[in-house]
Amino acid sequence: MIAATTELSFRDALRKALTEELERDDNVFVMGEDIGRYQGTFRVTEGMLTKFGERRIIDTPIVEPGFTGIAIGAAMTGLRPIVEMMTMSFSILALDQIMNHAAKIHYMTGGQATVPMVIRGPSGAAKQLSAQHSHSMEGWYAHCPGLKVVAPATAADAYGMFKASVRDDNPVIFVENPGVYTIKGQVPDDVNYLVPFGKAAILREGKDVSLIGYSRMTHVNLAAAEELAKDGIDCEVVDVRSLTPLDTETIYESVRKTHRAVVVYEDWKNGGYGGEIAARIGEDCFDDLDAPVVRCGGLNVPMPYARVLELECIPDVKDVIEKVRKIR
Amino acid sequence: MSELGPDEAARQKRKQIVWQLSGDHRGINAVAKQANIEQLENPRDLEKFFRDMVFIRKFEEKCNVAYRLGKIGGYMHTYIGMEATAIGWNAALRPNWDYVITAYRDHPQPLLMGSDPIAVMAEIMGRSGGLSRGKGGSMHVYDIERGFFGGWGIVGGHTPLGGGLAFAAKYRKEDRVTLCYLGDGAANAGVFFETLNMAALWDLPVIFIIENNEFAMGTRLEYHAADTELWKRGAPFNIKSERLDGMDLLTVLQDAKRIVDYVRTEQKPYLVEVMNYRFSGHGAADNDRQLYRTKEEEEANYKRDPLLRLKAVLRERNILSDETMEAIEEEAENRVEDIYETADASPFPEPHEVYMNVYTDMEPEVGH
Ligand SMILES: Cc1ncc(C[n+]2csc(CCOP(=O)(O)OP(=O)(O)O)c2C)c(N)n1
Ligand SMILES: [Mg+2]
Numbered sequence: 001m002i003a004a005t006t007e008l009s010f011r012d013a014l015r016k017a018l019t020e021e022l023e024r025d026d027n028v029f030v031m032g033e034d035i036g037r038y039q040g041t042f043r044v045t046e047g048m049l050t051k052f053g054e055r056r057i058i059d060t061p062i063v064e065p066g067f068t069g070i071a072i073g074a075a076m077t078g079l080r081p082i083v084e085m086m087t088m089s090f091s092i093l094a095l096d097q098i099m100n101h102a103a104k105i106h107y108m109t110g111g112q113a114t115v116p117m118v119i120r121g122p123s124g125a126a127k128q129l130s131a132q133h134s135h136s137m138e139g140w141y142a143h144c145p146g147l148k149v150v151a152p153a154t155a156a157d158a159y160g161m162f163k164a165s166v167r168d169d170n171p172v173i174f175v176e177n178p179g180v181y182t183i184k185g186q187v188p189d190d191v192n193y194l195v196p197f198g199k200a201a202i203l204r205e206g207k208d209v210s211l212i213g214y215s216r217m218t219h220v221n222l223a224a225a226e227e228l229a230k231d232g233i234d235c236e237v238v239d240v241r242s243l244t245p246l247d248t249e250t251i252y253e254s255v256r257k258t259h260r261a262v263v264v265y266e267d268w269k270n271g272g273y274g275g276e277i278a279a280r281i282g283e284d285c286f287d288d289l290d291a292p293v294v295r296c297g298g299l300n301v302p303m304p305y306a307r308v309l310e311l312e313c314i315p316d317v318k319d320v321i322e323k324v325r326k327i328r
Numbered sequence: 329m330s331e332l333g334p335d336e337a338a339r340q341k342r343k344q345i346v347w348q349l350s351g352d353h354r355g356i357n358a359v360a361k362q363a364n365i366e367q368l369e370n371p372r373d374l375e376k377f378f379r380d381m382v383f384i385r386k387f388e389e390k391c392n393v394a395y396r397l398g399k400i401g402g403y404m405h406t407y408i409g410m411e412a413t414a415i416g417w418n419a420a421l422r423p424n425w426d427y428v429i430t431a432y433r434d435h436p437q438p439l440l441m442g443s444d445p446i447a448v449m450a451e452i453m454g455r456s457g458g459l460s461r462g463k464g465g466s467m468h469v470y471d472i473e474r475g476f477f478g479g480w481g482i483v484g485g486h487t488p489l490g491g492g493l494a495f496a497a498k499y500r501k502e503d504r505v506t507l508c509y510l511g512d513g514a515a516n517a518g519v520f521f522e523t524l525n526m527a528a529l530w531d532l533p534v535i536f537i538i539e540n541n542e543f544a545m546g547t548r549l550e551y552h553a554a555d556t557e558l559w560k561r562g563a564p565f566n567i568k569s570e571r572l573d574g575m576d577l578l579t580v581l582q583d584a585k586r587i588v589d590y591v592r593t594e595q596k597p598y599l600v601e602v603m604n605y606r607f608s609g610h611g612a613a614d615n616d617r618q619l620y621r622t623k624e625e626e627e628a629n630y631k632r633d634p635l636l637r638l639k640a641v642l643r644e645r646n647i648l649s650d651e652t653m654e655a656i657e658e659e660a661e662n663r664v665e666d667i668y669e670t671a672d673a674s675p676f677p678e679p680h681e682v683y684m685n686v687y688t689d690m691e692p693e694v695g696h
Binding site for chain 2: 029055060061063065066067068069070071072073074075076077078079096097100101106107108109110111112113114145146148168169170198244245246
């Protein structure tokens with residue numbers, strides 16, 4: 001039986017998931033800067049304070065390490081905090097709390113304590129927010145054992161993966177590229193719709209080249225595939241969805257079929273998580289490859305302000321097509 | 329400029345305060361005669377506290393020996409000289425209800441909270457019989473079930489977690505009190521100030537106990553704190569704050585009970601600066617204390633020994649005889665010996681366990 005669906009934007013799907021999880025479990029609460037009275041910088045938490053009150057929707061001082069740490073401490077007792085980072089660039093202040101504390105607690109306690117919390121927020125460039133507000137942080141977190149990192153591209157995945165994040169017993173970094181908030185899609189009308197982690201999705205089948213990406217880059221890949229199809233190049237679009245755990249099986253299966261792979265990510269090309277995906281393909285699919293695995297990443301520069309320069313930095317359809325033509 | 333610090337006047341002033349708080353050093357027995365034991369509900373409890381103190385002292389001394397034998401590795405920090413602080417504050421808590429969190433000087437708290445001492449020792453020795461099956465070690469001891477939340481190695485980093493424990497109690501409308509210990513060095517950390525602000529802003533039932541043992545590793549208080557009166561750290565946030573003695577168990581017991589009761593009923597944070605002294609080096613790896621303090625200074629401070637003080641009280645007030653105390657000490661030594669032997673018989677963790685507990689429900693990528 002196929003459940004009924006409703007068309008929602010990524011942002012509205014996320015808010016719906018957040019609302020339903022708050023309704024479902026009193027242990028769930030949200031904390032962050034300007035999420036209550038101000039309604040959230042990207043409006044994800046709009047209306048929440050009125051609906052749930054100050055006990056559940058907590059406006060914090062501007063102290064990322066402090067409130068992240070408070071959330072971690074609360075999570076160690078079994079509460080399920082959701083921490084909003086106004087942007088993930090600011091989570092850099094809380095790296096010590098996230099990587100040195102949250103990520104290691106289950107391990108250091110030998111399994112005695114868990115940290116069932118979600119840290120979510122925009123990661124990557126919005127529009128002309130320049131160098132200190134546009135950073136993609138997921139690669140740093142995916143680098144760190146003990147954290148799960150998910151980066152959905154579609155409204156349905158935002159809905160189902162956010163719910164799965166809240167119900168996960170581990171610290172989850174939930175990545176929202178600002179460019180996906182307004183993208184619409186069909187979302188199942190099912191309060192228990194969960195999209196499991198570690199399952200990549202094939203959003204377009206093809207036989208010539210695998211375009212592998214996550215979050216907004218999946219949409220860039222879909223558009224590039226559309227363009228390339230006009231020239232008779234048949235691309236398969238793999239939406240990674242979850243960086244940790246990483247579904248190498250689906251990725252490898254695609255590469256074994258197409259024999260060519262381009263990994264696309266907005267993060268700095270140098271040392272970004274796309275490089276890890278490329279390395280794994282190179283290591284495990286060497287005999288299946290007809291060309292080197294290619295990375296298409298963000299330019300290795302701080303994000304500039306001028307729109308023309310900003311656009312230069314972020315991989316777009318043209319950049320992806322260029323990379324595909326290099327190997328096909 | 330003095331040899332010892334940039335501000336000799338501040339140093340002298342601080343010394344004076346410490347001196348006053350720790351009583352008359354020349355006549356410890358005379359002081360003991362006047363000790364206010366009547367405040368205790370049951371003066372016989374002092375025997376139990378004495379047993380605890382002796383046990384912790386012996387346990388820590390054994391850890392030092394085991395470290396030198398190579399049976400304990402890494403960084404290890406003992407609580408020798410500071411015992412009255414943890415014992416006094418622990419006595420004010422409700423067992424298996426209240427929360428405690430501290431940094432890496434974390435052996436005594438679980439022992440006082442009822443953890444299996446063999447499991448504590450085995451953890452310190454990195455054995456599978458340890459509380460965390462050897463994943464934490466000396467700096468990361470936890471007994472979550474009993475409310476002991478570790479055990480942390482990033483100076484100041486655990487203080488918001490302490491705030492979070494109190495937040496959780498308040499969120500659930502439970503009257504648990506959280507004790508969050510930190511060092512004088514940690515009292516400078518930015519995240520600690522962030523935490524104080526939120527604790528006051530949200531009325532979190534947490535007591536920040538700054539254990540002022542006068543040193544952050546080899547850096548003496550006046551070299552690291554612009555204002556050496558650390559109790560004032562709470563003032564900008566309107567948190568009730570006091571400077572207290574941490575060496576005289578009777579005083580600590582009294583203060584701790586008063587403040588824990590206050591926080592439990594008033595549901596507000598509290599900050600105390602507890603004056604004590606680290607008798608041993610910073611950690612077992614610190615083997616030249618003369619780099620940062622003189623032998624004379626140490627000798628003077630050893631006279632503040634909480635164990636000597638407690639013994640004097642027990643003797644002068646006829647609670648325990650010298651012979652009984654000696655017998656208790658011997659008993660504790662044997663007990664620690666047994667604990668050590670049993671822990672030492674516990675095997676090291678199996679290699680495959682390295683992947684366990686990274687996540688609750690999955691393993692990370694396997695292999696190099
Ligand atoms: C963030 C950080 N910086 C440096 C260190 C190294 N370090 C460990 S303990 C310590 C001194 C801390 O002194 P204090 O807070 O007074 O605690 P005490 O050891 O006296 O109990 C230092 C510098 C650390 N563990 N974490
Ligand atoms: Mg200190």
